[in-house]
Amino acid sequence: MTALTRLPLYWRICLINGLVFLVGTVVLAASPATISTRVLVSEAIVLLVGLVLILFANALLIRSTLAPLERLTRLTESVDLQSPREQLSDDGHGTVARLFRGFNAMLDRLEAERSSSNAKALAAQEAERHRIAQELHDEVGQGLTAVLLGLKRATDRAPDDLADELRGVAEIARSSLDEVRDVARRLRPGVLDDLGLLSALAAACTDFSTHSGVHVRRGFAPGLPPLSAEKELVVYRVAQEALTNVARHALASTVTVSLSTQGDAVVLLVADDGVGIHGRAESTGIRGMRERARLVEGSLVVRTRIGGGTEVRLVVPTGTVTP
Structure with a gap:
């Protein structure tokens, strides 16, 4: 049986068919059944029963041979590509066992590539968040701070009616500065590092x-x-x-x-x-x-x-x- 499992799948199926038909031929030759020149009804029934038995036995043997491929088909249809942890048992030898081992190796490579790609993507995302947060703090934040200081100096020198408007503008700038700092903090929480x-x-x-x-x-x-x-x-x-x-x-x-x-x-x-x-x-x-x-x-x-x-x-x- 071990030698049979080592054969390629094509030759295993051919061998199974050959054995089934050989057994059928031997049984027919050893049986007392004869066929008349004009086939009788009883003889036709015997031939039909024999053919059905041969086909049934052939179907069972081929089905058992191809059953692992059905398992492989079901797994390929149901495997979770986000987490392909389920694998096929690769016990044995021959074409099917090699196919199982190749499929399992493919799932392992897929998991490794997915994990590596996701790690790189998340690392790049964190780096980009850090860069944007830094730019918001250093450039936009400092720019708004400079605007607030300029508005304060202008307000101190402006007439009362204009000073009120400048204070309103300064309040808007201060609110924008708070929002920028809030966004920068959410992008890269400095408190986590500190x-x-x-x-x-x-x-x-x-x-x-x-x-x-x-x-x-x-x-x-x-x-x-x-x-x-x-x-x-x-x-x-x-x-x-x-x-x-x-x-x-x-x-x-x-x-x-x-x-x-x-x-x-x-x-x-x-x-x-x-x-x-x-x-x-x-x-x-x-x-x-x-x-x-x-x-x-x-x-x-x-x-x-x-x-x-x-x-x-x-x-x-x-x-x-x-x-």
């Missing part, structure tokens, strides 16, 4: 509550294990995106943001009391969060809460942090 993850999450929650009017309950467990800079950034970005989704879609009144430990992992939980997802298609934001989680070997679950609302749960392994 004060750490907990302070950055607290600032993000405060900023979210101020702009959305949604009450935020925070729960950060004491004594959290240290994370690498990359993992801290992933936790922060997932929390940021989850809060953005709440503001856009949830119609919630309260959001809970917590950070705790679970074994050798850190768990981020963002839960709201809004309308829930209710089977909606996965958005680009959720896919982005999932990709970020995979980059640090974490896992992300987004689901509707039993009491209503949506829950985003990110689990990030702590690993070893290099000082």
